[in-house]
Amino acid sequence: MADKPEDRNDVGTTGHEWDGIEELNNPLPRWWVWVFYATIIWGLWYTVAYPAWPMISGATEGYMGWSTRANVAAAIEEAEVANAEINERLASVELGEITSDAELQGYARSAGEAVFNTWCVQCHGREGGGFVGYPTLSDDDWLWGGSMEDIHLTISHGIRNEEDPDARYSEMPAFGRDELLGPDEIDQAVNYVMSLSGEPQDASKVEAGSAVYADNCAACHGAAGEGDIFQGAPNLADAIWLYGGDYAALTESVNNARFGVMPGWSNRLSEAEIRAVAAYVHQLGGGE
Amino acid sequence: MPAESENVPQSLYAAREPVFPKRVGGWYRSLKWIIMIVTLGIYYLTPWIRWDRGPQLPDQAVLVDLAHRRFFFFWIEIWPHEFYFVAGLLVMAGLGLFLFTSAMGRVWCGYACPQTVWTDLYILVERWIEGDRNARLRLHRQKKWTARKIRLRLTKWTVWLIIGLLTGGAWVFYFTDAPTLLVDLFTLNAHPIAYTTIAILTATTFFFGGFAREQICIYACPWPRIQAAMMDEDTLTVGYRDWRGEPRKHSEAVEAGEPQGDCIDCMACVNVCPMGIDIRDGQQMECITCALCIDACDDIMAKIGKPRGLIDYLALTDEEFERQGQPPKPVLKHILRPRTIMYTSLWSLVGLGLLFALFIRSDIEMTVAPVRNPTFVTLSDGSIRNTYEVRLLNKHGDDRPFRLSVSGDPAVRIQLEGTAYETVDVPANTTHLQRVYLIAPPESDPAQVERSDVRLWIEDISNGDRAHKDTIFNGKGN
Numbered sequence: 180m181a182d183k184p185e186d187r188n189d190v191g192t193t194g195h196e197w198d199g200i201e202e203l204n205n206p207l208p209r210w211w212v213w214v215f216y217a218t219i220i221w222g223l224w225y226t227v228a229y230p231a232w233p234m235i236s237g238a239t240e241g242y243m244g245w246s247t248r249a250n251v252a253a254a255i256e257e258a259e260v261a262n263a264e265i266n267e268r269l270a271s272v273e274l275g276e277i278t279s280d281a282e283l284q285g286y287a288r289s290a291g292e293a294v295f296n297t298w299c300v301q302c303h304g305r306e307g308g309g310f311v312g313y314p315t316l317s318d319d320d321w322l323w324g325g326s327m328e329d330i331h332l333t334i335s336h337g338i339r340n341e342e343d344p345d346a347r348y349s350e351m352p353a354f355g356r357d358e359l360l361g362p363d364e365i366d367q368a369v370n371y372v373m374s375l376s377g378e379p380q381d382a383s384k385v386e387a388g389s390a391v392y393a394d395n396c397a398a399c400h401g402a403a404g405e406g407d408i409f410q411g412a413p414n415l416a417d418a419i420w421l422y423g424g425d426y427a428a429l430t431e432s433v434n435n436a437r438f439g440v441m442p443g444w445s446n447r448l449s450e451a452e453i454r455a456v457a458a459y460v461h462q463l464g465g466g467e
Numbered sequence: 468m469p470a471e472s473e474n475v476p477q478s479l480y481a482a483r484e485p486v487f488p489k490r491v492g493g494w495y496r497s498l499k500w501i502i503m504i505v506t507l508g509i510y511y512l513t514p515w516i517r518w519d520r521g522p523q524l525p526d527q528a529v530l531v532d533l534a535h536r537r538f539f540f541f542w543i544e545i546w547p548h549e550f551y552f553v554a555g556l557l558v559m560a561g562l563g564l565f566l567f568t569s570a571m572g573r574v575w576c577g578y579a580c581p582q583t584v585w586t587d588l589y590i591l592v593e594r595w596i597e598g599d600r601n602a603r604l605r606l607h608r609q610k611k612w613t614a615r616k617i618r619l620r621l622t623k624w625t626v627w628l629i630i631g632l633l634t635g636g637a638w639v640f641y642f643t644d645a646p647t648l649l650v651d652l653f654t655l656n657a658h659p660i661a662y663t664t665i666a667i668l669t670a671t672t673f674f675f676g677g678f679a680r681e682q683i684c685i686y687a688c689p690w691p692r693i694q695a696a697m698m699d700e701d702t703l704t705v706g707y708r709d710w711r712g713e714p715r716k717h718s719e720a721v722e723a724g725e726p727q728g729d730c731i732d733c734m735a736c737v738n739v740c741p742m743g744i745d746i747r748d749g750q751q752m753e754c755i756t757c758a759l760c761i762d763a764c765d766d767i768m769a770k771i772g773k774p775r776g777l778i779d780y781l782a783l784t785d786e787e788f789e790r791q792g793q794p795p796k797p798v799l800k801h802i803l804r805p806r807t808i809m810y811t812s813l814w815s816l817v818g819l820g821l822l823f824a825l826f827i828r829s830d831i832e833m834t835v836a837p838v839r840n841p842t843f844v845t846l847s848d849g850s851i852r853n854t855y856e857v858r859l860l861n862k863h864g865d866d867r868p869f870r871l872s873v874s875g876d877p878a879v880r881i882q883l884e885g886t887a888y889e890t891v892d893v894p895a896n897t898t899h900l901q902r903v904y905l906i907a908p909p910e911s912d913p914a915q916v917e918r919s920d921v922r923l924w925i926e927d928i929s930n931g932d933r934a935h936k937d938t939i940f941n942g943k944g945n
Contacts, residue, residue, distance in 0.1 A: 278885070305840035306854075317854065320847040417847035418909070464844075465884055465904060 262290075266451040274327045277458050278466065284458060291459025294452050298444070299460075307463040312422055312439060317463040320419045323347050324408040325467030331457045337443030338411065346443055349410040354395065355434030364391045369429045372396075375404040375416040378424060483682060485607060486743035488590055489600035489735075493762025502578050503587055511633070514640035518542075521864020523895040531642050537896075543825065544862055555821045559814055564690075566810035568697040570802045571780075572704035576691065576755035582675060582683050583755065585634070586741065589627055589676040596623045600738055627677045628669065635668030681742045685753055699783075701801045705756045706781035707736075707747045710790050715747075729773050736760035736778055746778055831869070831927050832860040835936040842941040849909035853940050857903045859925060861893040868892050868928045871903060875921035878911035879940060890928065905940055917944025 192201040207215075226232060229241040240246075259266075265286050269277065277283050295307075303309055307316025314322060323333050333347060340346035354360040360368070371388025373380040393402070399412040406414030413421060422428050422437055444453055461467070516528035518541055525532065530539040538545040538553070545552050567574050576583060597603045597619050606616060639661045640648060651657040652665075675683055684691060698704070712730035714720035721727045730747070737745045739760060742753040746760045764778040785795035838854040846852055861867045870890045873881045883889060884902035893899040905921065907913040913921075919942065924935045 306838055308841035308844075315841075315844060317841070318844045318846055318852070414847065418845055418849035419847050462884060462902065465882070465902075 262286075266449075269454050270450040274331055274454070274457075277454060278327060278461065287455040287458035288462060290452070291455035291457070294448065294456040295459050298448070299456065302441075307460060312437075314421055314439075315419070316460050318419060319464055319467075320414065320417060321408060321464075321467065322406075322411045322413055322421070325461070325464065327457060327461050329408070330460050331454065333441070334448075334453050334457055334460075335443060335445040338441040339438060340440065340443045343443045343445075347411060349399075349412065350438065351399070351412075351432075351436040353434065353436040355430075356436075360391065360395065360433075365430060365433050368392050368396065369426060369433060372404065372415050372429060373424070373426065376418060376424065380426075484743055486681060486741060487600045487603045487607070487738075488741045488759070489738040489763075490594060491735075491739040491759050491763045491766070493759075493765060495758035495762050499578060499587065499757065499759075503584050506579060506581075506584055507588070511637045514637065514645040520544075521895070524864045525644055527644055529641065530644075533642060535896075546860070546862070549828070552821060552824070555817055555824075559817050559821070562810055562814040562817065565697050566807060566814060568694045569699070569702060569810060570807050571756075572698060572702050573691065573694055573754070573756045576684065576694075577757040580755075582688070583757065585630075585672060585676040586680050588630065589680075590741065592626050592630070593623055596626065624677070627673055631669040631672035631676070632665065634672045635665035638668050639664050681753065684742070684755055691752065691755075699806070701782050701784055701804055703780045703782050703798070703801055704750060705746060705754060705758055705761060705778065706750060706786075707778050708776070708781070708789065709747065710786075712747070712777050729768070729777050731767070731771060733767055735763040735767050739763040829932060829934055830862040831867070831925060831932050831934055832862075833923070833925050833934055833936055834858045834860075835923055835938045837938055837941075843943070845943075846906070850906050851909070851914040851942050852904050852906045855903045855905065855923070855938065857901050857923065859891065859893045859899045859901060861895065861897060861899070863895060865895050866892055867895075870926045870928055871901075872924045872926070873905055873921055874924065875940075876907070876911070876913050876919055879905050879907050879913050879919075879921055881905055881923075907940065907942065912942075913940050914942045915944070916942050918942065 190206075191204050193204045195202045226239075227241065228243045229245055230238050231241065232239040265283070269283060269287055269290075272280070272283065277287055295303075296305075299307075302313040303316055304313070309315030309317075319325075321329065323329055323338065332345075336343045336346040338347045339350070352359055355362070355365055367384045367388035368391040369388070370380045370382075370384040371392050374382075374385045374388075392404075399410050400406055400415050401412070404415035406412050413419075418424075420428070421439070422432055448456070513529050514527065517526050518528035518539075519526055520539070524544075525539060527539065528541050530537075532539065536547050543552075564575055593603065597606055606619065609616060636652070639657075643661070648657060648661065652661065679687075712728045714725055714728050715730035716727055716732045718732070736747065737760075739762070740746070741757060741759070742755060744751050744753045746754065758780070760778050761776075761780070765775040768775050768777055780798075782796070782801050784801075788795050834857070836856045836858075838856060842853070844852045844854070857871070859869050861869070868890050869892075871881055871883065872889065873879055881889060882904040883891060884904065891899065891901055903923070913919040919940045920937060921940045922935050922937050924933060926933045
């Protein structure tokens with residue numbers, strides 16, 4: 180350290196010293212200073228031009244009028260304009276044409292999937308997987324019919340939707356609660372229904388149950404339990420059970436009846452959206 | 468700022484020393500002209516080669532179709548999922564550079580690098596318009612902007628700009644149908660991106676080739692730094708035989724009465740150097756081994772009646788032998804050594820791998836994505852059904868009928884969504900999404916166990932090509 184040279188620029192130090200290390204007081208390069216001033220001016224302008232200063236509620240808006248919400252709204256508007264033509268076509272063609280026109284079908288399925296995942300997925304499950312009490316849409320069994328027309332009507336007006344006179348409506352009597360049938364008769368009828376789809380049952384009660392069924396149930400569910408899509412009466416002879424196919428679930432159904440409700444969507448979704456989601460649901464189960 | 472002190476700090480900025488390479492003729496110069504013509508020819512003409520692929524595909528031999536995410540190269544068509552071909556080619560290019568660098572030093576820099584080729588072209592234009600080294604030097608030193616200087620400079624810049632425009636213009640032709648784009652460009656109907664690309668490439672070519680030149684190699688390019696790791700004492704580079712040339716004329720030793728070496732200090736090697744260095748100072752970071760100094764010196768040696776090769780391609784090991792008066796190793800022995808042989812084998816291995824992949828790949832393909840929500844659906848007759856989203860790829864230039872089938876368990880049958888048939892038409896050069904159902908009867912094994920292996924097949928009915936994918940069938944699995 181003996182040969183330590185003098186300060187090379189002879190500019191003095193800032194007076195700061197740490198363990199013998201001093202800081203020279205060189206002036207800043209001029210270009211750097213000007214850039215620094217420029218950034219300050221730019222920064223001030225920025226806070227005026229864009230939303231910046233926090234206020235009691237919200238923040239200053241900035242004279243450029245820029246906002247992320249407006250950007251999103253503009254992007255949505257742009258997408259709507261871009262899709263306007265095909266949406267109009269989708270809303271106006273014959274229903275059957277949607278499944279036969281490849282371009283329309285492709286668009287309807289993609290758009291329908293988005294609508295489904297927003298409005299329908301809560302009850303019917305992803306890809307229409309269904310839950311107990313909420314029909315599976317990806318199988319080949321349709322309570323109210325699985326054609327494009329049927330699905331479209333169901334979505335538009337709903338099921339047992341009392342706000343819409345066009346909604347599909349039917350009501351099963353509560354045979355046990357309203358004492359239309361005695362407990363023994365119900366027991367026999369349930370055993371008979373279980374025999375229709377080949378489930379394990381008490382064979383001794385089946386014959387008596389058959390008579391109870393013919394008198395009370397066959398009018399809607401059909402003589403052989405084949406169901407009726409015009410009344411939304413489920414097929415009792417197949418392997419699909421909306422509320423479960425075991426003895427307890429069936430007894431509950433006959434005692435207290437079921438009353439599954441679905442809202443109508445024509446007041447919330449556009450015609451194009453309803454048709455799109457109908458096309459999507461139609462293909463989930465393979466179409467009918 | 469006070470600058471009177473003697474200890475003024477050294478400036479960190481060094482102004483560029485302008486370089487005015489002199490014209491030179493010779494073997495290496497001719498080779499470089501040929502390489503320039505070939506490389507520029509490939510660059511400018513490739514987009515114009517036509518290649519018939521059928522009615523629905525572009526007929527440009529080399530085309531990067533960004534809109535449809537396809538790369539066409541003569542009979543080869545690469546889709547994005549085959550990008551490993553591009554990765555493989557890049558690996559080969561890298562290994563190729565390693566090989567050439569370890570064998571012959573910066574031969575890429577000196578002969579084939581676009582920066583070198585375009586700078587060479589720009590210097591050629593400069594010489595045609597402003598004259599050779601001395602004339603250019605005079606013009607540079609002339610402070611006053613006379614009418615002549617303005618005229619010469621403007622002419623030069625204009626020609627440079629046109630070359631730059633052609634360079635940027637040729638680039639965009641690789642991305643769209645070239646004849647269509649050419650018309651669109653002139654009728655101002657081309658996409659703004661095309662004009663922007665041309666503008667950027669014109670500017671960079673103009674600036675890099677006309678003004679930045681050797682500074683790109685010295686300061687901007689990382690490759691010269693990496694290359695040092697690949698060179699060893701057997702690598703051939705451009706060198707000066709100082710044991711033969713020294714002491715040179717004008718040196719203190721000669722003036723003191725010692726006998727003179729072969730170098731007559733004519734500065735020919737320095738004057739032709741595009742990097743502005745003196746090769747007689749030994750190997751230097753700046754040297755791109757363009758070998759023009761070899762041509763220049765050979766010319767002088769011939770004139771003064773001395774053997775050629777005072778400046779020549781040399782390896783470090785040669786120096787020891789030659790200083791002792793022994794002949795140098797033959798060139799082949801320099802080149803063939805474990806390192807270069809290893810690079811060559813690696814390069815060939817990757818190349819063979821790519822060729823193999825190219826031959827086994829099919830023009831039809833499928834991907835299968837099982838629908839997991841729900842994993843299976845019970846049908847009204849108790850059958851178990853799984854749904855799959857199958858993408859069918861048809862790379863042909865015409866529509867193809869694909870037949871789908873399933874193997875793995877004879878009980879499982881296939882059904883296509885939206886059709887009663889097992890065949891679907893896939894349009895030319897597209898991917899077709901088809902929902903496929905596999906159905907197992909209620910009492911069959913696949914319906915009862917948790918999961919079974921199945922294999923989906925596609926067959927191109929028109930030529931019998933087949934492809935398959937393995938997947939899982941989910942059953943009830945008690």
